[in-house]
Amino acid sequence: MNTISQIALTVVMFGSLFSVLTLSLNLQYARGGMINFGTVAYFATGAYAYAIVTQEPPHGLDQYLVGLDMPWWAGFIAAGLAAMAFAILTGWPTLRLRGEYLALTTFAFAEMLNSLLVNERGIGNGTVGLANVERPDANILGLSENVVYALAAFLLMLATAYAFRRLLASPYGRAVDAIRDDEVAAQAIGKNIARLRFQVFVISSMPIGFAGALYAMITTLVNPELFTAEVTFFVWIALVLGGERTILGAIIGTMALVGFQEAIRAIPFESVRAAEIAASAEDIVTGILFIVILRWQPFSALARRRQAA
Amino acid sequence: MTRDLLIVDKVRKSFGGLIAVGGDAGLSFSVPEGTFLGLIGPNGAGKSTTFNLISGVLKPTSGAVLLDGRDLSKARASDIASYGLGRTFQTPRAFPSLTVLENVMVGADNQGETLFSVLRGGWRSRETALRDKAGEVLERVGLSDRIDDVVANLSGGELRMLEVARQLVRDPRILLLDEPTAGVDPSLQAKLSRILVDLHSEGRTLVVVEHNLHFLLQIADSIVVLQNGQLLSRGTPSEIKSDEKVIAAYLGADHAA
Numbered sequence: 001m002n003t004i005s006q007i008a009l010t011v012v013m014f015g016s017l018f019s020v021l022t023l024s025l026n027l028q029y030a031r032g033g034m035i036n037f038g039t040v041a042y043f044a045t046g047a048y049a050y051a052i053v054t055q056e057p058p059h060g061l062d063q064y065l066v067g068l069d070m071p072w073w074a075g076f077i078a079a080g081l082a083a084m085a086f087a088i089l090t091g092w093p094t095l096r097l098r099g100e101y102l103a104l105t106t107f108a109f110a111e112m113l114n115s116l117l118v119n120e121r122g123i124g125n126g127t128v129g130l131a132n133v134e135r136p137d138a139n140i141l142g143l144s145e146n147v148v149y150a151l152a153a154f155l156l157m158l159a160t161a162y163a164f165r166r167l168l169a170s171p172y173g174r175a176v177d178a179i180r181d182d183e184v185a186a187q188a189i190g191k192n193i194a195r196l197r198f199q200v201f202v203i204s205s206m207p208i209g210f211a212g213a214l215y216a217m218i219t220t221l222v223n224p225e226l227f228t229a230e231v232t233f234f235v236w237i238a239l240v241l242g243g244e245r246t247i248l249g250a251i252i253g254t255m256a257l258v259g260f261q262e263a264i265r266a267i268p269f270e271s272v273r274a275a276e277i278a279a280s281a282e283d284i285v286t287g288i289l290f291i292v293i294l295r296w297q298p299f300s301a302l303a304r305r306r307q308a309a
Numbered sequence: 310m311t312r313d314l315l316i317v318d319k320v321r322k323s324f325g326g327l328i329a330v331g332g333d334a335g336l337s338f339s340v341p342e343g344t345f346l347g348l349i350g351p352n353g354a355g356k357s358t359t360f361n362l363i364s365g366v367l368k369p370t371s372g373a374v375l376l377d378g379r380d381l382s383k384a385r386a387s388d389i390a391s392y393g394l395g396r397t398f399q400t401p402r403a404f405p406s407l408t409v410l411e412n413v414m415v416g417a418d419n420q421g422e423t424l425f426s427v428l429r430g431g432w433r434s435r436e437t438a439l440r441d442k443a444g445e446v447l448e449r450v451g452l453s454d455r456i457d458d459v460v461a462n463l464s465g466g467e468l469r470m471l472e473v474a475r476q477l478v479r480d481p482r483i484l485l486l487d488e489p490t491a492g493v494d495p496s497l498q499a500k501l502s503r504i505l506v507d508l509h510s511e512g513r514t515l516v517v518v519e520h521n522l523h524f525l526l527q528i529a530d531s532i533v534v535l536q537n538g539q540l541l542s543r544g545t546p547s548e549i550k551s552d553e554k555v556i557a558a559y560l561g562a563d564h565a566a
Contacts, residue, residue, distance in 0.1 A: 170427045171414075171436070178404045178415045184366060185402035189416045189475060190390035199424060 007266050009150050013218065014262075015255040016153035020160050020211040021235045022242070022250040024204040027164050030245040031173070032200040033180035034095065035103040038110030039235050041090070042083040042205045044117065044227035046212025048124055049082035050075040051222045054134040063121040064130065072136040076213045083209025084202050086113075091201040096194065110229065117224040129223020133216045149218050156214060160207040161247050167203070176200060241293050260289065314483055314514050315340040315363070320372035322355075322362055322538075330355040330362065330538040335372045338533050338540060340483065340516060345509040347529035347546070348518045351558055355538035356518040357399050360487050363516075364396045365389040376483070395481030399488050399518075401468035403460040409471060410456040413443040416475035446474045451500055466493035470501070483514040490521045502528055526550060534558070 021039055028034045054075035055067040068074075094105040117123055124130045138148040167173055179186045179193045186193055216222050234257070242253020264282045269275040319335030321328060330336055336359065340346050348356050361367040363374050365386035374381045381389050390396075404412050417439055426432050447453050450470040455463065463471060469489055476484055489505075490498050498521075506528050509515055519525040526532070526546040534542040534549060536558045542549060549555055 167427055171422045171432050171439075172424065172427045174407065174411055174415045175422045177406050181404040181406055182402050184386075185398070185404065187366075187386040188364065188390055188396050188398070188402075189479060190387050192385070192387045203424070 003266060007262050009146055010262050011255065011259045013146065013150035013153050015258040016150070016157040017211050017215060017218070018235060018238065018258060019157045019251045019254040020153075020207045021231075022238045022254045023157070023160050023164055023247060024208050025235055025239050026245070026247065026250040027168070027204040028201060029239070031168060031176055031180060032197060032204075034197060034201060035099060036106045036201075037103040037229075037232055037236075038090070038106035038108075038113075039208065040227050040229060040231040041106075041110035041113045042086055042208040043212045043215070043231060044110075044113060044222075044224075045086040046079035046083045046209030047216040047222045047227070048117070048130075048212075049209065050079040050213035050216045051124065051130045051133045053078040055130060063125050063128075065122040072134065072217070075134075076210065079213035079216075080206045080209040083205045083212065087202045087205035091198055095197050095201060107229070107232075110232065114224050114227060114229075117227070124222060124224075127224060129221060129225075131221050133220045133222060135217040135220060149214070153211075153214055153218075156207070156210055157251065160210075161251065163207075164204075165247055237290060241290070243297055260286070311341040311343055313339040314342040314344075314377055315516070316373075316375040317359070317363065318373045318375065320359075320362055320369045320374060322358060322367060323370050328538060330358050331370075331372065332537065332539040334539075336535075336538065336540060337372075338543065340514060342514055343509075343512050344531050345505070345515045345529045346517070347525040347532045348516060348535065349520075349522060349525060349532060349549075350535035350541070353537075354535040356535055357487055358538070359535065360396060360485055360516075360518060364394060364485060390479075393482035394485065395476035395479055395483070396485040397469065397472040397476060397487055397489065399491070401465065401472050403463070403468055403471055405460050407460070408456065409447065409452060409458050409460065409463070410440065410443055412460060412471055413447055413474045413478050414439050416478045417442065443474075443478055446478045449477070450474045450504065451497075464494075466497040469493055470497070473501075473504070477508075483516065484508070486515070486517045488518055488520060490519060490524050498524065 021043060025036060025039055028036050052064070052066055053068045053070050054072055055064075056069045057067040058064050090106065090109045094102055094109075097105060118127055120126070138145040140148060143151075168176070175186070175191055176196060178189075179191055179196055183193050219226070235254075238254040238257045239250055240253070241257060242249035242251070261282065264278060264285070267278060269278060316339045317337055319331070319337050321331030321335045323329060336355075348359065350356055358367065362369050363381070365381060365384055365388070369382060376389070376392055376394055379392060381392075384392070404415065407415060422432075444453065444456065447456055450473055452467060452470055452474065455467070460468070460471070469492070473486065473489065486505075489501055493501065502524060505515060505517070509528070509530070517525060517529065526549070529546060532542075532544060532546055532549040533540065534552075534555050541558055542552050542555050544552065
């Protein structure tokens with residue numbers, strides 16, 4: 001029983017956290033028409049920004065150059081701003097590209113960042129990463145730290161969903177939809193498509209940065225291995241699972257994917273061999289599940305029903 | 310004499326070395342304010358390309374397009390639209406994820422589309438007025454009973470009317486229509502004809518590309534004939550009807566008598 005509640009807590013924590021990424025991707029792709037295959041880079045930027053702003057200045061064997069030793073909330077704000085800054089840097093030269101070209105370029109930017117984090121030790125100790133990332137004292141109301149962080153992730157997800165919903169329900173969202181539907185026709189009614197796409201790209205990066213900061217707090221560790229393209233693909237699969245276009249669908253898809261992985265990991269294994277088999281079975285079953293869900297799209301149907309009601 | 314609202318000045322456009330519009334000297338014509346100009350010519354004469362050059366979808370290889378004295382050569386299509394130029398397309402373009410009403414509302418120049426306005430929520434108060442205005446325009450083009458419909462349910466003719474409505478809601482100073490009667494049934498054509506005549510009598514400037522000469526010669530007050538991307542003739546509809554060069558261009562030289 002205890003295990004089940006622990007799994008549930010983990011699912012809420014990481015499900016909510018990655019839902020923030022899926023929601024942002026949903027805004028960029030399903031509404032903005034931009035394929036971002038470098039999602040992990042904005043997440044990593046947020047996590048590293050948080051770590052650098054909050055950690056103590058380097059000493060001993062540390063190879064990183066900057067540690068500002070500021071409070072957690074300063075790190076959290078810095079994470080959102082850093083992700084936006086990285087979006088400005090990467091979006092400005094690339095957003096004129098269409099479809100798959102944008103996908104390749106954003107992917108390349110993410111790989112470049114990863115390579116930079118590995119090789120430029122002055123940022124975050126290279127492959128060693130930054131351990132013991134500071135985090136606020138979560139002992140409030142007598143709740144355990146995990147519960148507090150799960151709650152924080154859940155609140156960040158709700159805030160992101162609310163903000164995006166408000167944005168898309170406005171005339172601004174209508175213009176964004178029009179541009180995605182037909183750029184030439186949108187230009188013919190005076191919509192500045194470059195400006196709107198750029199804005200959507202940068203805005204949607206901010207919550208990803210916040211999620212990065214929260215991720216760093218939860219794991220208390222940032223290193224390049226945590227921020228590989230696997231994260232990007234995970235979020236894309238979650239988005240596809242949930243069915244495109246709806247906020248609820250994005251959340252359901254992410255929760256289901258995280259839940260499935262946690263459930264497999266929770267199976268107690270008697271031997272190393274059994275665990276190895278389970279690990280490869282997880283990949284296979286994930287693949288099968290992915291195909292099954294794509295065929296019948298249960299989550300997107302559910303999300304649509306909820307929206308219609 | 311009224312002043313020229315739109316001036317096409319020695320415009321040439323070539324695609325990969327092949328001149329599509331303008332020939333050697335460049336295409337020049339002007340549209341005085343309040344004119345209803347018909348732009349006609351055989352297939353491949355460069356009518357739609359000329360529209361695309363005026364509206365900024367294409368950039369001229371050389372020459373200039375001036376809207377109310379402003380040079381449009383360097384302007385983006387969206388800027389040209391916001392300077393007061395409205396246009397429709399040869400193949401009607403709609404926004405399929407929006408309803409009919411939203412398709413028109415999105416056309417209005419909207420202060421609510423800035424991020425600042427979204428943050429303050431100030432767009433809500435304007436939305437009602439915008440909806441009313443869009444409703445009026447849809448009524449005018451005969452789509453008022455379809456406002457909540459999805460675009461996919463509209464016929465080809467209705468899509469054209471929707472495009473006209475989306476431009477009218479913006480109150481453009483000059484409206485360019487690309488083959489508005491193509492694929493439109495006769496009753497809707499008659500309605501369109503009345504709308505255009507009304508718009509003209511309200512003092513609006515119209516430029517209409519048409520294959521349907523009968524339609525255009527009845528309601529336009531000035532006609533520009535293009536052939537091979539160059540100006541063949543310009544005059545009133547009655548002058549054009551009896552112009553031998555025009556008859557030859559349309560029917561072949563044998564018929565010109």
